[in-house]
Amino acid sequence: MWALDSSSFTYSLDIWKNSSSAEIKTKTVYPRDKIYKLSPETTYCLKVKARLLPRKIGAYSPVYCIKTTVENKLPPPENVRIDAVNDICVLKWDYASENMTFQAQWLHAYFKKIPGNNSGKWKQMPGCENVKTTQCVIPQNTFQKGIYLIRVQASDGNTTSVWSKEKRFDAQLQSVLVPPTINVKPTNDVSLRVFIGAPEESENKSVNQHYSLIYEIIFWENTSNAERKTLEKRTDFTFPNLKPLTVYCVKARVLTENERWNKSSVFSDPVCEKTKPGSTSKTWLIAGICAALLSIPVVTYVLKLFLRCVRYVFFPSSTPPSTIDEYFSEPPLRNLLLFTSEEQTERCFIIENTNIITAVEETEQIGEDHKKYNSQTSQDSGNYSNEDDSNDSKSGEDFPQQEAE
Incomplete structure (x- = not known):
């Protein structure tokens, strides 16, 4: 039984100085254990009893007494x-x-x-x-x-x-926890991807590889004191939506997930990386280059347009634009649109007697030399006059005579 269940036994030791007034001290010991801090050249007595877990307890052994030796020249640490x-x-x-x-x-x-x-x-x-x-x-x-x-x-x-x-x-x-190793890589979408090396992957391996671990990560912008703190069980994660072309720093430490141990490592050394420009910055860069290349023609066009407006307002043209001129091609209508220093006049013919129209039509058959008519110019003032100096009555009498001939 002793050989088979030796690992299940514990032992209780009572020890005291060999005197009537000695104080008894009780200690839990192993089968081969040492009792420290005894007086040199002194007789001590002891007895032991065994206990088989969980509840079986044996009786005490017989008392055994022994005298200690002289004190060693060098004390132990x-x-x-x-x-x-x-x-x-x-x-x-x-x-x-x-x-x-x-x-x-x-x-x-x-x-x-x-x-x-x-x-x-x-x-x-x-x-x-x-x-x-x-x-x-x-x-x-x-x-x-x-x-x-x-x-x-x-x-x-x-x-x-x-x-x-x-x-x-x-x-x-x-044992202590070893701080993790950190690797930070910028991505094209203005983010930082963080890789955490677990302690068992580091060069200094320790017993903390037996723990269930989580990681406390502190993240901040290099030019700012504002820190972001997060807990991660993953060893690969991303900080998204960052500022382009900005330096950010990361540090981390290891924590035990079991609250019973309440252990943590020191923080790792900070690792800093600069974010990439990102697609938006590239777009603005291309737009800026294009704007710079197009700025000279655009400025030239705007300047010409401005001068044209000034010339139209302060120095108007004496002729209408071609778009208006094509719709008002008749001379009378065109004259209405033109500003001239001299008033335009029209020539008109007045026939004084309606009967003369028939006579004139008949005389056209005889010849042009038999036709006589009066012409008169019309002014804007409304006054009319005959072209010849002869009176109206004489002109009216000539037509019957020519008709008779």
């Missing part, structure tokens, strides 16, 4: 911890003495639940070998998903301290 600085994990510890050399090791925590000696399963921490400072940087790809134990040891030449108290490290809870 204390207060071992892991701090997140930007996008990296830093292992730190405290030590009172200076000019010491340190090293760190790590172990999968589940090995503690397996009975037996696991001292050979500890692994050296990369970047934390023989360091002269009280901290070292943990490489991003050292820990995957899981729980680990970390310990640190001090040395001074050939003298070494015991290992520090083992620090429990949960990769999901304590």
